[in-house]
Amino acid sequence: MGTLFLIKLSENDKRIIIALLFAIIIIFVLIGLLGSLVIRVMKWQGKKCDELINEVVINRIVTTPHQLKAYARKKNSRYFIKQAWIPVILITVGTLLLVIHNLVYKSWNYNPFNSKDGFGTLLFVWDFGHIFTKPETGTGILVNWPKLINEPHFEANAIFSYFIVPCYIVGGLWYFFIAQGYLARTLRAHKLAKTVFDKSLDNYNQTTPIQEVNTENTVQ
Amino acid sequence: MIGLLKAFGKGLLYVIGFPFFLLALLVFAVIGLLLFIYQIIRSIIYFFTGQKFFPELQEDKELRLRKEAANSANEIIDQPIEEHQDIVMPLIEERPMVSEPEGNSFETVEEACFNDTPLKQEEPEEEEEDVLASLTRDEPVKQETVEEEIIEEDNSFEEMKEETLKTAEDELTIAEDEELEEYIPKGSSITTDIDEEDTSNGVDIDYDL
Incomplete structure (x- = not known):
């Protein structure tokens, strides 16, 4: 038989474990809330598909799910292009500046985010690589504060990165938001193709009396 | 408490599904970029052929024609009745x-x-x-x-x-x-004392108004 290890937890260890569990739960709760927010935003973006295909569907110009999907795809693509041209131009401008910088300095290994001649010169940068160290004597782990490597300052060599990085960040985030809308509208079109032409009898009951038409509200 | 647990459960699901969502997002981003490049090339061709950047779709054209037909029908119906009304014959x-x-x-x-x-x-x-x-x-x-x-x-x-x-x-x-009596029109008078010798200046006719 193998040796049994007795795990003894001190009070301090128990507290640490409980705190870690709470942290994990809170992290997952936050992820859940964030995910719900993303889903709500996608439903809101998907409503635009209804606006784009509304008149054609109501006037019964499209009469099959296939026709509705095809028309919705065309309208969706056009709307995506109308929305996406600004972020695409921003990303293109950022790329052009990067190419020009590489041509000027004759180096194609340039990282625009570094803290020496990049966008990092404008930020506080800490070294997290040496937080945990071993003590010279005894056992255990020493936890140290991270070392401050860089304080914000202006660097003339990094001027290209001051334009490249904002163009990439703003253009990239904006483009992904629009791509999310494109995905949302596509999903909405697939859902509408089923519901608009649905011949479900779920809530239909033939024994219920037919409601009389209210003549007061009819248009004379 | 139940809400917190629901959010925790959703968080677990979203952590599992996030990579798939990210993959779908990246695929649509790439498709969108390709669509963008394709549309730019098409728009250059449309520009030189005189067409619009986004030409009218068949369904939109049909919708427009139906609306025009409906509007022309409504204009005839909405014309004021007074234009067509004949004068009422009294008894x-x-x-x-x-x-x-x-x-x-x-x-x-x-x-x-x-x-x-x-x-x-x-x-x-x-x-x-x-x-x-x-x-x-x-x-x-x-x-x-x-x-x-x-x-x-x-x-x-x-x-x-x-x-x-x-x-x-x-x-x-x-x-x-x-x-026959001499005819004299109303409101006119003719001078009979005409000097036949001196007719160079014409005949004076006075009109009594």
């Missing part, structure tokens, strides 16, 4: 009695030709205003009476014409036996 009982004009017979040709009494046909403008006003006041239409009067006047004028012709013939037969 015969409501029409005023039109008296025959006095002095239907004329003694001489001059009276028939140069009678000062104006014809009622010269007053249509005033009566037209009355007709419009009478339409709003639901009164009998005077235009009809004017037309009747005109018709009656025409008839009476023909009668007058016949009578004058008869009198003219009678007068001619009388005139053959008698000397």
